[in-house]
Amino acid sequence: MKIAQLNKSINQQSILKDISFEISTGEIIGLIGRNGSGKTTLFRTMAGHYLLDSGEITIENQSITENIALQKEIFYLDTQYNFLSQYSLLKMAHFYQTIYPNFDLQRLLALVQQQQLPLKKSYRSMSKGMQGLFNIILALCSNATYLFLDEPFDGLDVIIRKKAIRLVLESMENGEQSVIISSHNLNELENLVDRALLLKDNQITRDYRLEDTRSQARKIQMVFKKKGIPTIVKENSKLITVNGRVVTVIFENFTEELENRIKAYEPLLFEELPLSLEDLFEANLSKETDYQ
Numbered sequence: 001m002k003i004a005q006l007n008k009s010i011n012q013q014s015i016l017k018d019i020s021f022e023i024s025t026g027e028i029i030g031l032i033g034r035n036g037s038g039k040t041t042l043f044r045t046m047a048g049h050y051l052l053d054s055g056e057i058t059i060e061n062q063s064i065t066e067n068i069a070l071q072k073e074i075f076y077l078d079t080q081y082n083f084l085s086q087y088s089l090l091k092m093a094h095f096y097q098t099i100y101p102n103f104d105l106q107r108l109l110a111l112v113q114q115q116q117l118p119l120k121k122s123y124r125s126m127s128k129g130m131q132g133l134f135n136i137i138l139a140l141c142s143n144a145t146y147l148f149l150d151e152p153f154d155g156l157d158v159i160i161r162k163k164a165i166r167l168v169l170e171s172m173e174n175g176e177q178s179v180i181i182s183s184h185n186l187n188e189l190e191n192l193v194d195r196a197l198l199l200k201d202n203q204i205t206r207d208y209r210l211e212d213t214r215s216q217a218r219k220i221q222m223v224f225k226k227k228g229i230p231t232i233v234k235e236n237s238k239l240i241t242v243n244g245r246v247v248t249v250i251f252e253n254f255t256e257e258l259e260n261r262i263k264a265y266e267p268l269l270f271e272e273l274p275l276s277l278e279d280l281f282e283a284n285l286s287k288e289t290d291y292q
Contacts, residue, residue: 001022001023001057001058001059001073001145001146001178002022002023002056002057002058002059003019003020003021003022003023003046003055003056003057004020004055004056004057004058005018005019005020005054005055005056006018006019006020006042006045006046006052006054006055006056006057007019007052007053007054007055008038008041008042008045008050008052008053009053010041010050014202015038015041015202016038016041016042016045016202016203017202017203018055018203019042019055019203019204020204021197021204021207023146023178023180024178025145025175025176025177025178026172026175026176026177026178027178027179027194027195028168028172028178028179028181028192028193028194028195029178029179029180029181029193029194029195029196029197030180030181030182030183030186030189030192030193030195030196030197030277031043031180031181031182031196031197031199032182032183032186032189032196032197032198032199032277032281033182033198033199033200034200034285035184037199037200037202038199038202039150039182039199040080040150040182042199043076043078043148043150043180043182044076044078045057046074046076046148047071047074047076047078047148048064048065048071048074049076049078051065052065059073059145059146072099072100072101072144073144073145073146074144074145074146074148075100075138075139075142075144075146075147075148076147076148076150077135077138077139078150079131079135079150082123084123085122085123085124086122086123086124087122087123088119088120088121088122088123089112089117089118089119089120089121089123089134090119090120092123092138093105093108093109093138093141096138096142100142100143100144102142102143102144103141103142103143104141104143105141107140107141108137108138108141111137111140111141111167112134112137115133115137115163117130117133117134117137118130128154128155128156129155129156129157129160130160132152132153132154132155132156132160132164133156133160133163133164133167135149135152136149136152136164136167136168137167140167140168140171140177143177144177145176145177145178146177146178146179146180147177147178147179147180148179148180149168149179149180149181149182150182151182151183151184152164152181152183153165153183153185153188154183154184154185161188165188165192168181168192169192181193186276186277186278186281187276187277187278189277190276190277190278193210193277194209194210194211195207195208195209195210196208196210196277196280198280198281198284200284200285205284206280206284208277208280210277213252213280214275216252216253216254217250217251217252217253217254217275217280218250218251218254218272218275219240219248219249219250219251219272219273219274219275219279220237220248220249220251220254220270220271220272220273221246221247221248221269221270221271221272221273222246222247222248222249222262222267222269222270222271223245223246223247223267223268223269224245224247224265224267224268225265225266225267225268227245229247230262230265232258232261232262232265233247233249233262236251236253236258237249237250237251237252238250238252238283238284239283240279240282240283246269248273249283250275250279250280250283252280
């Protein structure tokens with residue numbers, strides 16, 4: 001699936017600008033961004049709920065706006081505007097079975113029973129945790145190629161959240177589906193996603209392939225003899241925190257040469273810390289003026 005130069009405005013306000021990225025089969029991608037950054041708008045536009053202002057979304061080089069049948073390869077449940085919420089879980093399942101040609105009803109029934117969800121109870125009468133778990137089961141059993149999960153773990157207690165994550169990972173073992181998950185809780189995504197897209201200022205500003213990022217990036221805590229931060233550090237890192245003389249930064253491309261140049265300042269402390277997805281997110285939202 002390829003998204004090329006996607007633009008979307010709502011009420012004459014630009015929400016998404018020049019969005020371009022590709023999704024490979026078998027990937028689990030995290031979509032991260034602050035509240036109001038446009039994550040839900042991006043999902044709705046990619047799923048065909050909103051019309052594109054400009055740009056193109058293609059699957060196997062075919063436009064999904066020109067070939068409407070391709071939209072059956074995409075599953076997105078808009079929980080904010082779920083017009084089926086008065087339906088029972090069984091009735092909802094039958095509805096989606098009519099839309100998705102490869103929908104696996106037997107698997108859904110088995111998972112619903114396994115997770116002890118009330119099949120004949122209306123969706124809106126269930127707890128948020130039960131709704132969230134069912135949403136994930138519904139998505140996985142659609143057998144659509146591309147699954148868009150918007151804050152799927154929001155409001156779930158620890159036990160249900162672990163069940164939901166386990167279901168996603170088990171379903172991905174066959175490598176035939178791709179999942180994009182937006183979440184405020186980056187710790188949840190840390191060991192789940194292969195890749196993270198950072199949505200900021202209406203654009204995708206970073207596309208992290210986590211395996212590569214972990215091999216190149218470093219989180220370093222330092223204390224220097226003199227007040228202030230050396231220029232070599234400012235020019236090559238992103239600030240996270242300053243606590244007195246202790247500065248903690250992220251180097252996205254840390255090399256041996258850079259390390260030697262910093263150590264030439266003879267820092268009193270130079271310690272590498274564990275690097276998390278949340279650190280990368282926080283570092284990219286910091287401002288250059290934070291260094292002052």
